Amino acid sequence: MKRPLRVAVIGAGIGGVGAAGALHKLGCEVQLYERASDLGEVGAGLQIGPNGVKVLQALGLDTRGAWVAEPVDTVSLAWDDGHQRFREPMKATAVQKYGAPYICAHRADLHRLLQEKVPARAIHTDMRCTGVATHDGHAVATFSDGSEIEADIVIGADGIRSVVREALFGVTPARYTEQMAWRGIISRDDVPARVGPNKSVEISHMDYCGWIGPNGHVICYPIRGGELYNMFIGHVSPEWVDESWTAPSTTQDILNAHKGWNDALLEMLSKVGDIYKWGIYDREPLTQWTKGRVALLGDAAHPMMPTLAQGASITLEDSYAVARNIARQADDPLAGLKAYEHERLDRARRVQLQARQQFDNNRKVPAPPPLSRDWIFEHDATAGPAASAA
Numbered sequence: 247m248k249r250p251l252r253v254a255v256i257g258a259g260i261g262g263v264g265a266a267g268a269l270h271k272l273g274c275e276v277q278l279y280e281r282a283s284d285l286g287e288v289g290a291g292l293q294i295g296p297n298g299v300k301v302l303q304a305l306g307l308d309t310r311g312a313w314v315a316e317p318v319d320t321v322s323l324a325w326d327d328g329h330q331r332f333r334e335p336m337k338a339t340a341v342q343k344y345g346a347p348y349i350c351a352h353r354a355d356l357h358r359l360l361q362e363k364v365p366a367r368a369i370h371t372d373m374r375c376t377g378v379a380t381h382d383g384h385a386v387a388t389f390s391d392g393s394e395i396e397a398d399i400v401i402g403a404d405g406i407r408s409v410v411r412e413a414l415f416g417v418t419p420a421r422y423t424e425q426m427a428w429r430g431i432i433s434r435d436d437v438p439a440r441v442g443p444n445k446s447v448e449i450s451h452m453d454y455c456g457w458i459g460p461n462g463h464v465i466c467y468p469i470r471g472g473e474l475y476n477m478f479i480g481h482v483s484p485e486w487v488d489e490s491w492t493a494p495s496t497t498q499d500i501l502n503a504h505k506g507w508n509d510a511l512l513e514m515l516s517k518v519g520d521i522y523k524w525g526i527y528d529r530e531p532l533t534q535w536t537k538g539r540v541a542l543l544g545d546a547a548h549p550m551m552p553t554l555a556q557g558a559s560i561t562l563e564d565s566y567a568v569a570r571n572i573a574r575q576a577d578d579p580l581a582g583l584k585a586y587e588h589e590r591l592d593r594a595r596r597v598q599l600q601a602r603q604q605f606d607n608n609r610k611v612p613a614p615p616p617l618s619r620d621w622i623f624e625h626d627a628t629a630g631p632a633a634s635a636a
């Protein structure tokens with residue numbers, strides 16, 4: 247009997263655990279290597295578009311479970327007087343329009359559920375990859391403890407500062423996008439029922455609300471069935487002075503950056519407890535994701551601005567697509583990897599560039615309506631390639 251394809255995945259973020267789960271499901275023998283001592287996710291909430299949800303469903307996650315919240319409406323509010331810019335139904339239309347719901351969740355919950363799809367014996371922590379290479383008929387990864395592993399294929403899912411990417415394509419600095427963000431969570435009880443001029447706009451803790459201003463935007467949505475309310479606080483800032491990409495911060499820092507913003511929003515921001523800030527980086531799209539028997543996925547391949555809230559969803563699409571392509575051509579791993587690259591490269595590039603365009607649009611006064619994400623949401627990466635680019 248032919249042996250299963252052996253695949254090593256480097257990095258156990260959302261992309262790495264997603265890929266390991268998909269590879270296991272599709273009959274490959276997978277091993278997952280993570281530099282940290284414990285698996286987990288930092289940060290607060292995460293939006294998962296219908297395109298990402300289709301992958302979660304194919305992996306067997308219950309996308310209507312208590313860990314999820316499905317926002318009822320999208321409500322766009324002005325940063326200063328809080329007037330309603332527009333409102334659209336979200337929950338009532340997503341499945342019908344895109345074939346899956348739009349969900350929001352705590353990152354840690356999503357990561358834990360994806361991890362449950364990977365056999366525990368396949369997960370190796372405290373393994374910092376230092377290099378990868380293709381030799382005759384196999385791929386090799388080396389680690390900081392001096393050890394080395396061999397596999398039919400190695401997948402680099404090791405994030406924006408990917409060592410695997412550097413080994414394949416050389417060292418290039420990431421680009422600071424002139425945006426930083428705070429992320430935090432408040433209780434559903436701290437969300438007001440009415441905002442705006444004369445309290446004329448009704449909102450709910452189950453709505454997805456965006457407060458849009460010229461030098462930043464605050465995106466709020468429910469997580470964990472609506473128990474908690476996540477706040478993404480994006481802020482235009484020409485410099486990122488902290489050495490680390492994430493740093494502890496304070497509520498006072500947030501309030502200082504939002505002088506003159508709407509009182510109801512400031513009241514919510516003052517309730518955010520422990521908080522971290524992020525410098526947001528991206529990279530130019532790559533023209534190649536594979537070399538020999540090694541391939542990239544997720545932020546290692548296409549780090550993007552969070553303005554479309556698609557980084558994790560496109561990463562989940564990659565995870566399933568790489569597993570599908572290599573499992574289908576298990577007797578020819580190089581062809582499987584090339585098919586994966588061909589299928590994914592252009593779609594990820596388009597989303598990366600639209601995320602930048604959306605950031606530029608958000609800074610215009612008045613900000614134009616959001617760019618359409620229909621073409622992103624419609625795709626089902628579990629089924630096959632997207633229709634060719636418009």
Ligand SMILES: Cc1cc2nc3c(=O)[nH]c(=O)nc-3n(C[C@H](O)[C@H](O)[C@H](O)COP(=O)(O)OP(=O)(O)OC[C@H]3O[C@@H](n4cnc5c(N)ncnc54)[C@H](O)[C@@H]3O)c2cc1C
Pocket residue numbers: 256257258259260261262279280281282291292293294295373374375376403404405406407408409427429478524526543544545546550552555556557558559560561
């Ligand atoms: C502020 C902010 C908000 C966001 N909001 C959203 C959102 O709402 N929706 C959305 O879809 N996306 C969002 N994103 C994007 C999303 O978080 C990322 O695109 C996604 O998490 C990328 O997953 P990944 O697995 O590719 O990389 P990562 O999550 O970076 O995981 C990489 C893993 O590899 C490990 N690793 C790194 N180097 C090595 C090594 N040498 N050896 C072994 N292991 C290694 C790391 O420890 C880590 O576990 C947001 C991003 C930011 C910054």
